[in-house]
Amino acid sequence: MLTITLEALIVPLFVLGGMGLLLGLGLAYAADVLKVEIDARIEKVIELLPGFNCGACGYPGCAGFGEGIVEGEVEQLSLCKPGKDSDYNAIMEYLKSTPGPDGKIVEVKK
Amino acid sequence: MTWTVFAVAIFNAMLINNVILKQFLGICPFLGVSKKSSSAVGMGAAVTFVMVIASFVTYAIYSYVLVPYGIEYISTIAFILVIASLVQLVEMILKKFSKPLYKSLGIYLPLITTNCAILGVAEGNISNIYTNYGSSGMWLAVFTALGTALGFTLIIFAFSSVREKLESSNVPDAWKGVPISLVVAGIMSIAFLGLQGIL
Ligand code: SF4
Numbered sequence: 001m002l003t004i005t006l007e008a009l010i011v012p013l014f015v016l017g018g019m020g021l022l023l024g025l026g027l028a029y030a031a032d033v034l035k036v037e038i039d040a041r042i043e044k045v046i047e048l049l050p051g052f053n054c055g056a057c058g059y060p061g062c063a064g065f066g067e068g069i070v071e072g073e074v075e076q077l078s079l080c081k082p083g084k085d086s087d088y089n090a091i092m093e094y095l096k097s098t099p100g101p102d103g104k105i106v107e108v109k110k
Numbered sequence: 111m112t113w114t115v116f117a118v119a120i121f122n123a124m125l126i127n128n129v130i131l132k133q134f135l136g137i138c139p140f141l142g143v144s145k146k147s148s149s150a151v152g153m154g155a156a157v158t159f160v161m162v163i164a165s166f167v168t169y170a171i172y173s174y175v176l177v178p179y180g181i182e183y184i185s186t187i188a189f190i191l192v193i194a195s196l197v198q199l200v201e202m203i204l205k206k207f208s209k210p211l212y213k214s215l216g217i218y219l220p221l222i223t224t225n226c227a228i229l230g231v232a233e234g235n236i237s238n239i240y241t242n243y244g245s246s247g248m249w250l251a252v253f254t255a256l257g258t259a260l261g262f263t264l265i266i267f268a269f270s271s272v273r274e275k276l277e278s279s280n281v282p283d284a285w286k287g288v289p290i291s292l293v294v295a296g297i298m299s300i301a302f303l304g305l306q307g308i309l
Binding site: 011012019020026027031034035055060063 | 142143171175176179181184187188191192195198199202203205206213214215216217218
């Protein structure tokens with residue numbers, strides 16, 4: 001019969017849990033020290049993109065494309081090949097209705 | 111251990127048993143971030159940072175925590191935990207101090223977490239070095255990791271330079287882009303076979 005001691009169960013749990021806790025706290029501290037202000041719209045636009053990270057748009061991933069849109073480098077939303085009309089419309093509507101921190105509105109074509 | 115041991119470890123890991131061309135680890139960033147040599151070097155630096163620190167930390171955790179408690183079997187999970195945290199840290203640092211590099215690495219930066227080269231080196235250190243030297247092999251492990259990372263950087267840089275040249279050369283249509291790059295990678299790998307057996 002297979003016998004499992006309590007110790008054999010608890011030790012790995014505590015070791016991994018402890019490591020996770022330490023590393024997590026370290027990261028939380030680092031995140032606080034290394035915080036950067038970013039335009040809140042970028043995150044929202046990235047959320048509205050299809051999220052395949054396929055790179056068809058010419059950026060290395062959706063995050064890059066989203067940033068490009070908000071910063072005005074992207075000329076056409078349809079560069080994102082997997083995107084559908086509904087995605088493009090949602091992004092255009094969102095950008096139209098939300099001015100940036102400097103009060104300007106980003107314009108993009110479909 | 112003398113310095114020659116470390117030098118041999120670096121040389122061996124960097125050129126003779128090159129991660130990419132000999133062990134075929136870390137192929138994802140090798141193909142993904144090698145279009146521009148500047149981002150290739152950035153990737154190499156990020157991988158170097160993560161690999162060296164991860165090897166040090168995982169070796170220490172293995173020899174001072176996992177072995178004394180007799181729970182070596184969780185090493186893979188424990189190592190992944192360390193690597194993932196380090197990658198997060200690198201991501202934050204790059205985002206703060208080098209926005210262009212952060213952008214050009216894109217999704218490949220968080221993907222260092224799953225870069226098999228890093229876990230491969232950490233596990234390789236355990237199976238090749240720990241079993242022979244025990245906890246005193248720590249520095250040898252760190253130097254092996256450094257050599258591996260330098261080898262990675264060297265190859266990804268060389269490959270990206272070739273790819274930059276390919277951009278402007280006259281390649282048959284069907285071979286443009288990835289296909290010809292894969293051929294180049296294969297030729298580089300064969301070239302590195304020539305270094306076999308030096309040590
Ligand atoms: S083409 Fe669209 S889905 Fe693919 S990476 Fe770019 S934004 Fe993301």
